[in-house]
Amino acid sequence: MADTRRDQIVEIIRGASEPVTGGELAARLGVSRQIIVQDMAILRAAGEPIIATPRGYLTTPLSSGKALVREVLAVQHTREQIEAELTALVDLGIRVVDVVVDHPVYGELRGLLMIESRADVRHFLQRLEGAEPLMALTRGVHLHTVEASRQGAIEEGRQALRQLGILLGGASAAP
DSSP: OHHHHHHHHHHHHHHOSSOBOHHHHHHHHTSOHHHHHHHHHHHHHTTOOOEEETTEEESSOOOOSSOOEEEEEEEEOOGGGHHHHHHHHHTTTOEEEEEEEEETTTEEEEEEEEEOSHHHHHHHHHHHTTSOOGGGGGTTEEEEEEEESSTTHHHHHHHHHHHTTOEEEEEEEOO
16 A cells, blocks of 8 residues: 555655645645655655655656756845845846855855746745754855756856845855
8 A cells, every 4th residue: 555655655745846835745645744744754765766845746857858058156145135136046047056064163064046037036935934944054145056957057046145245255066
């Protein structure tokens, strides 16, 4: 029964045109959200390419199929500047893949974002209400892995962040 449910989870996520939340999966399959979390852990441990984003589960990052340029941008800003930061990037066609902070005790902490539209930014900000962003652990200093299919978009993003006064130094290519 659990194996059948996990197969159904994979089918649902692969067939979806947008991320599927754990709550949606639980409702469709008649189980608790905790069962879905456990199933996801088992599926991912078995090598299923499922990623968890703030918008739900995906099997692969959303992509137009075009070759992507990928870089890491270092920034520092306040919580109040999150919307301006993310909007500046997505308006240029840049996907914000993740956020990374270097914690003094735990080392690198990474949160998958997959933000690529103003709607994604709004949804992220709504989910952030009542929670602390990772950047709160490092006085606003954090990294974003970003992707773009349009040549020059990331350089334009760097310039936009520089104008906002939040870009730190240059940028480095992603590993």
